[in-house]
Amino acid sequence: MPGVDGFMYPNEIELQWSVLIVLYPFLTGLVAGAFILASLERVFQVEAVKPTYRLALLTALSFLLVAPLPLQLHLGHPERSYEMYLTPHRTSAMAMFGFVYLWYLMAVLVLEIWLDYRRQIVLLSQSSTGWKRAIYSVMTLGSTNISERALAIDEKAGWLITVIGIPSAFLLHGYVGFIFGSIKANPWWSTPLMPVVFIFSAMVSGIALVMLLYMLITWARRQVIDMKCVDTVARYLFYIFVIDFSLEMLDLIHRIYEADESFRSLDFMVHSKLYLSHIVVQIALGTIAPIALLGLTQVAKLSDIARKRIYAAAGCLTLMGIFAMRWNVVIGGQLFSKSFLGYTTYKMGLVAREGLLMAILLTILPFAILWVLVKVLPPWPEASSGSIPDAEPAR
Amino acid sequence: MNVFKDAGHLFRLAAVFVAGLLIFLVIRGFLVPKSFGQLGHYRANAVAEIAARPIKFAGHESCEGCHADVLDKKKNGKHAGVNCEACHGPQAQHADDPTAVKPDKLDTAVLCARCHEANAAKPRNFPQVDTAEHSRGLPCDTCHHPHSPVIVAGGAK
Numbered sequence: 353m354p355g356v357d358g359f360m361y362p363n364e365i366e367l368q369w370s371v372l373i374v375l376y377p378f379l380t381g382l383v384a385g386a387f388i389l390a391s392l393e394r395v396f397q398v399e400a401v402k403p404t405y406r407l408a409l410l411t412a413l414s415f416l417l418v419a420p421l422p423l424q425l426h427l428g429h430p431e432r433s434y435e436m437y438l439t440p441h442r443t444s445a446m447a448m449f450g451f452v453y454l455w456y457l458m459a460v461l462v463l464e465i466w467l468d469y470r471r472q473i474v475l476l477s478q479s480s481t482g483w484k485r486a487i488y489s490v491m492t493l494g495s496t497n498i499s500e501r502a503l504a505i506d507e508k509a510g511w512l513i514t515v516i517g518i519p520s521a522f523l524l525h526g527y528v529g530f531i532f533g534s535i536k537a538n539p540w541w542s543t544p545l546m547p548v549v550f551i552f553s554a555m556v557s558g559i560a561l562v563m564l565l566y567m568l569i570t571w572a573r574r575q576v577i578d579m580k581c582v583d584t585v586a587r588y589l590f591y592i593f594v595i596d597f598s599l600e601m602l603d604l605i606h607r608i609y610e611a612d613e614s615f616r617s618l619d620f621m622v623h624s625k626l627y628l629s630h631i632v633v634q635i636a637l638g639t640i641a642p643i644a645l646l647g648l649t650q651v652a653k654l655s656d657i658a659r660k661r662i663y664a665a666a667g668c669l670t671l672m673g674i675f676a677m678r679w680n681v682v683i684g685g686q687l688f689s690k691s692f693l694g695y696t697t698y699k700m701g702l703v704a705r706e707g708l709l710m711a712i713l714l715t716i717l718p719f720a721i722l723w724v725l726v727k728v729l730p731p732w733p734e735a736s737s738g739s740i741p742d743a744e745p746a747r
Numbered sequence: 748m749n750v751f752k753d754a755g756h757l758f759r760l761a762a763v764f765v766a767g768l769l770i771f772l773v774i775r776g777f778l779v780p781k782s783f784g785q786l787g788h789y790r791a792n793a794v795a796e797i798a799a800r801p802i803k804f805a806g807h808e809s810c811e812g813c814h815a816d817v818l819d820k821k822k823n824g825k826h827a828g829v830n831c832e833a834c835h836g837p838q839a840q841h842a843d844d845p846t847a848v849k850p851d852k853l854d855t856a857v858l859c860a861r862c863h864e865a866n867a868a869k870p871r872n873f874p875q876v877d878t879a880e881h882s883r884g885l886p887c888d889t890c891h892h893p894h895s896p897v898i899v900a901g902g903a904k
Binding site: 470493495499505 | 753775867
């Protein structure tokens with residue numbers, strides 16, 4: 353049979369989880385990572401990253417809005433999906449996703465953004481006209497109280513929400529890792545390290561994305577990039593990346609040492625079908641290269657322009673590497689036979705409900721949403737907003 | 748008192764959330780089937796609802812009454828144990844009113860491969876062929892008679 357090497361059970365030949373299921377953990381990872389970067393400023397008082405705070409929140413929101421779409425497209429009956437809210441199935445992790453998602457969206461992100469922007473929303477509702485005024489007025493919920501005390505209360509509430517938000521962000525993405533890690537029939541997935549690795553890789557990708565977006569948007573607005581901010585973000589990216597890499601290596605060493613009955617089969621897969629995406633793209637280009645680049649900026653004294661370029665390169669490589677990691681987990685886990693005697697091939701459709709074009713569309717969509725959000729809620733300091741009317745953010 | 752006044756917008760927000768929750772509960776009341784949860788995490792009426800649906804399969808015996816010729820052929824062949832509707836699909840409507848509803852013509856290249864395509868996971872003694880190689884693109888019923896598939900000397904039997 354074409355695409356099949358060795359022996360596959362009939363139900364293993366075709367992959368059930370497509371590129372969209374690769375995209376889903378990638379997108380939620382970006383959400384969790386961006387949020388954790390924002391909380392650095394809020395809870396851990398890292399003042400230097402402040403310029404990215406609001407941008408990170410808006411990025412998290414726009415990606416979170418898109419995150420469930422790949423799942424909806426994957427479902428045979430998407431119109432029934434809301435039923436998991438009506439009759440919650442408490443013993444199924446997948447069925448509980450709806451609640452984790454809703455909690456994170458409504459109780460954490462929207463709330464935190466609203467509190468943080470409230471002053472500006474109130475001001476905008478008074479200064480703007482027409483339909484814009486109507487939108488902002490609805491967003492004020494009819495309260496124009498921006499007295500100092502009211503804002504102080506907002507500040508406290510926002511802090512509290514961030515504190516709740518950090519474990520929630522961990523929950524959101526740890527949950528995605530949990531879904532894979534708890535599938536005990538699949539040795540490529542089944543490891544309790546999975547949620548932890550997912551969380552750290554999520555932080556890595558989210559931070560890299562916000563760093564890139566910040567540099568890109570600032571450049572597009574013809575403003576000066578705050579190097580202290582980018583340096584700090586890059587430093588955190590470096591630290592967390594090192595932790596993430598160690599965890600992944602720990603997992604790898606554990607597998608090699610344990611060498612259970614699945615090992616030879618998986619080892620062969622990594623050296624054949626997954627060689628390019630796993631060894632080359634994920635580990636060499638997507639992990640070791642950016643860590644080395646970021647490490648270089650930590651030890652060597654480089655000019656601003658050199659650092660900027662290195663950060664941009666490292667950020668892009670990181671995103672590619674984390675995407676490859678999701679790919680290798682999701683697709684790699686379905687390429688080998690449970691008999692450990694054969695391998696199949698993933699055939700991705702082009703124009704299909706779960707095909708490549710759809711995946712590209714879903715990757716671009718969050719940037720479009722972010723573009724709208726940035727228009728409605730400008731993330732830069734209030735003084736400069738409005739002065740550059742047609743800033744061209746993200747793509 | 749002042750704290751309440753300055754946190755007024757938070758109360759409004761809380762009110763929005765409560766309103767959202769109430770709307771959700773009302774909608775839920777309408778949408779969740781009444782018998783849900785009576786016996787377990789499903790609609791207790793599910794079985795009755797399914798039983799009430801129109802019957803799709805007529806069963807082997809019902810075909811036998813009108814298609815005795817086919818039955819005669821089939822009962823001595825290798826497909827004796829294969830139900831008519833396993834190949835012809837659900838035909839209850841046809842059995843009720845044979846002139847109004849006629850079964851679709853079958854495409855043997857697809858139909859026969861469904862059971863006979865070679866696959867290592869099938870029991871070894873089940874007859875299976877690599878269809879592409881075996882039939883060279885011809886429909887299977889150019890050589891095999893579907894109701895009595897074994898080919899014997901002197902033509903299909």
